[in-house]
Amino acid sequence: MNLHQLVFWILSVIAIGGALGVILSRNPVASVLFLIVTFFAVSGHYILLNAQFLAIVNIIVYAGAIMVLFLYVIMLMNLNGDVEPQKSKLLQFAGIISGGILFLVLLAAFKTTQLSTTPINASTSIGLISELGQVLFTRFVFPFEISSILFLSAMVGAVVIGKKD
Amino acid sequence: MTHEQIIETLEAAFAGQLSDCDTAHGISSITIPAAANLKVLQFLYDSEDMQFRFLTDLTAVHYPNRTNEELCVVYHLHSLYLNKRLRLKLYVPVAAPKVFTASKLFSGANWMERETFDFFGVDFVGHPNLKRILNVDEMDYFPMRKEYPMEDPTRIDKDDEMFGRGGTIC
Amino acid sequence: MRPVQYNTNLKMVDLPEGHTGEGFFATSLNNVIGLARKNSIWPLPFATSCCGIEFMATMAAHYDLARFGSERLGFSPRQCDLLMVMGTISKKMAPILRQVYLQMAEPRWVLAVGACASSGGIFDSYSVLQGIDQVIPVDVYVPGCPPRPEAIIDGIMKIQELVGQESLRRRNSEQYKGLLESYGIQ
């Protein structure tokens, strides 16, 4: 096992542990913090893949902005164990069943996929900003623009909702 | 309009109810019956040629020697229009010191009445929030009445020797 | 006119007992910490009346309390070392003063500035607490009504003296606990 793999495994453990923490912790603030840990681990993976730009954007946008907003809302709503309504047994049971089914489906899907045996032998600069920009504005220009319209409409919607009557 | 004219106008409007009208040190002083205080204040407020619309001050005085009219509530009114001051007094017995509140007419009277209640226990009927203002809520007496000494009688913390009172001051 | 200009018989009093626990044999660590503490006294101004204005003058250009490292006023009791009580403390205020004192982190000192805070001053009336030492322990008293900034600085220097010589163990000593207990704290 070389260093690369060692780091990979450590990051994976942190990521999965963080993700489990998100759904298992009773306290919403702790969940948010676990999610942030997960994001950092995932960003570490990106760096291992030499996608530094993606890694840092992941941190800035998700850990730095979106999760701050989440935390902000959760703080203000003052959610905690006492306030949270207890779910009924039936609902919990239904949750387990549906979760299990989803897990089975995923397992089945993964089973049929072929692992590409040859690693992607791209240039080391694939994850860098200039390459990314090239690809975004040439091959993926249509989806890119579509998504920007999506964001714009989301922003308009947010303003409309946020405005007080 | 002079002080005399103000008093005359008032006497015309409230015949037989006013007493002790005099003018000294630039202020007319008039004693009115306790029950009529709001009527007089309203009249002074509404009167177009007097416009006593400014309540300078409101307080009380305790006269333990006057039987049945121990507490005197004093209003100082000011007419910015005439630039004249007017003092209204009314006497109530200390046993049942009930006076109608002026806080509906003058917003400023609200706390002044609370203060007067706090110090003298004058009960302002109709006051929206008549409770102690300067002293602690637990206080069970009205400290400005003459029978109470300056110092708190319940105090146990005083050390006369320390405070310069232990000696022989003539 | 006055026969002499100055009263030279200023009363000097030695440090109160219990502060210099290790006395002459204080360790050098003790000294260093004492030196640091005494030069970094962050005051919590509990200013209620006239003395507060004089305190502002002490903070301002002519007297400049910053020279003693004390210009960082903290209004949060947790962050301060010195509770400066300036002005009359009425009986209504006394529990609040006590609460603020309790919220402070050890080591904490109390400076009673002015006649009112120290002894009630001229307000010997039904509503005024006759000295804050009835509710919290006081380390240094500053006389005057209000004290001149010189006197306030003097008080702070007295506090510095106290702080510089205080042994590290004083706050755990039985004597200190006894002092607090006599005020019903802890």
Added chain:
Amino acid sequence: MLLLTIDWSFIIEKLILISVILGASLGVATYATWGERKVAAWMQDRKGPSRAGPFGLLQPIADGIKLFFKEEIIPTDANRFLFILGPSLAMLTACMASAVIPWGPSIELESGRIIALQVADINIGILYVFGVVSVGVYGIMLGGWASNNKYSLMGSVRAASQAISYELAMGISLIALLMMTGTLSLAEIVNQQHGFWENGWFTWNVAKQPLGFIIFLVCAFAELNRAPFDLPEAESELVAGYHTEYSSMKLGFYLFAEYVNLFISSAILITLFFGGYNFPFMDQVAGSVSPVVFSIICVLVLLTKTIMMILFFMFVRWTIPRFRYDQLMNLGWKSLIPLALVNMLITGAIIIWVLN
């Protein structure tokens, strides 16, 4: 990839560099607290700390020791873990940002080994700084919330919204700069500002991006929570804001992190807009002294510029009043972001039509 091959001498070199930089930034931050008090005093016709050591130079050390030996109070209703995590995060992120700043030109030793005076020359240096800064707000938010105090909560809410709002304008104002430089690497940006005057114009970016600089500067004030944007700890309104409940060294961390941040942001501002370690006639100087001496001069130049910037931050702090919450939001969203966008458009237009 660096991690695959372990070059021990490289690691040792970096470790030394990191510890030097950390030490230097902590040292500068320590004396920034002293400087702040002195500057404030001088501006106010006072003398400032003068009794702790000569000119009060030992003042920060006294403060540090005192804070260290003060009682720790964790309020009973506070969330203990987050209460401690808050200041630690604040301090951590403050120290992390210094990794990508180029402190001087690379030194070429006689053995042919090149020592870069930069911990990591990652090609997205600016984004790294942004990432660290955006995480930095957690320190304040968590600390304020965990204190279980309404004033702290309000402080942390203010801090969070302020940070998020001004990060946007900051980012957009930088995009214009990046369009001109064409790189995200700080080392590269500094290299482009070589010297002082070239081709009939200043090489420093402040002359090329004046509007962008002003926007960035204002946003830096906001990100640092310094007056006039010190709303999260607005003394007269929120007592002490997010650190109301903190005592002892945890408070020290918060206060100290603020000054470390101040130092780092000043260094970044200088790097981005004022030519970093470049100075006029540097080529002539480079020719006449040995490379090591030249590097030291460069580092000193950078430090001098940074200290000037810190002083500027202090001057402003002690001069103008604080914004109000709605004013702050208006300024951020309605003035700075549109301005930054306009700046970006103008820059783009100039690049396309004038420079090409």
Added chain:
Amino acid sequence: MQELTNKRVAVDRKPMTFMERLYIPTIIKGLFITVGHIFKKPATISYPEQQRPFSPVFRGLHILNRDEQGREKCTACGLCALSCPAEAITMEAAERTKGEEHLYKEEKYAAKYEINMLRCIFCGLCEEACPKDAIYLSETVAQANYTRKSFIYNKEDLLIPNPNETH
């Protein structure tokens, strides 16, 4: 509201000009003022190394006067204690006996004279009240101290040095 006098003048509340709306010009103006103060001499008086001169009528710590022969002037009439709004002065009078003429000027003297400096408000009424030229407020700031007891200044603390003894 109608005008009450002819002396009214409205304050200058003109709307902001464009330059003022830009924030920066006024900030720079402000910076010029405050930074300019850096180069001014600080107004600070480094108490306690430097002392600020007090006015000759300053009301500080009290002194008790003696006459040229070193005799105490106080006759324990009690006017100072009476005039003290803080009730800080305590005294006990005693009759001068034979052989004490060199100590006390008048036939009565203060056997005990105490001022509680913590109570004192330094209003100067005692000095005004004294009919015997005996008590004055000096140009000394009363010292801070650790205990409440130490603020009881007795006669020895207040008396000025005896001119016959010091030389």
Added chain:
Amino acid sequence: MSAHIHLDEASIQKQTTTLNLGPTHPATHGVFQNILEMDGERIVSAVPTVGYIHRAFEKIAERRPYYQITPLTDRLNYCSSPINNMGWHITVERLLGIKTPKRVDYLRVIIMELSRIADHLVCNSVIGVDTGALTSFVYVFEFREHIYEIFEAVCGSRLTTNIGRFGGFERNFPQEAFDKINKFLEAFPRGMKEFESLLTRNRIFMERTMGVGGISAERALNYSFTGPNLRAAGVDYDVRVAQPYSSYEDFDFKIPVGTTGDVYDRFLVRNQEIWESLSIIKQALEKIAALEAADPSQKEVFYAPEADKYHLPPKEDVYTKMEALIFHFKMVMGEIEVLPGEIYSAVEGGNGEVGYYLISDGGRTPYRLHFRRPCFIYYQAYPEIIQGSLLSDAVVTMSSLNLIAGELDA
């Protein structure tokens, strides 16, 4: 994980939280308490509590001889104690019918206007502090220090001055005092201009204060506002003009008025009044010089001649003459002849109309003395003024009302 900040059911229903502002909050001058109902940063309602430094002035005044009440009045509005002192003296003089000579009046005017400047300076610089501009505050205190020095030269004390006596002053002004006044008049305008240019036209400051904490003239009058706070609302009522005392009718000055009664108006009105006060002081100095030029013996006039009955005899006489000594004893015992009577007299304090309602029964002490304290009146309008504004506005509004705790709580 412990439960966080506890909200009661009612406030959860209304989506608001209660915030306890004070009494030890830095913005509440250490003594005011406000229980604010907040919707985010916006104030829904406020319930003020006062009385945290209630000192029972009125009760103490009933037990003190007249001359011992002067130190009490010092501690009412301690930012401008000399005005209170003189207001009290003028009240007693009016009751006794003492007519003061012009020179005494002018000297009083100088002292009163100096303290008005000091008072307004504190208020305006504290507005600066509460908006975060600390430096101007320190500059201002340098000039307050000059004013203190003048007071100290006259009476020997800085803040709580106990200045003046019935009928005039304790002693004549020394030349040193006049020198210091002249020095102050020379140095102050520059400092004041600096102070103004730091704040007055600064956009941040203007936006923080304009439209904040406004009150209409009608409401202000209904609340019995006086002083700068009423004038900021647009009513040109000033006791100095309406019912002149201490020869204020001889002086030529303007009454600055605002329009909206907001914080910015109050700030401007106070600043303008400082300039007016400066001009009054200059006029007073000129008038005194004219008096002395016309009659050199005027130089020694520092109390009303007919006040001899109420003024302590000169010390030399006390030491030597028996009658003077006896009279001196009587005076100090407080046995002065005050006729029974009742008077309300007001002066324009730093903060509004300071009134003294004095009832004398001919005894050694007042039968009843009531102070009309302007701060007490302003503060009850505070909840109405800050309703719907932000927390920061509430803080600035409080300092702009210039609430002096000692005066408010008596």
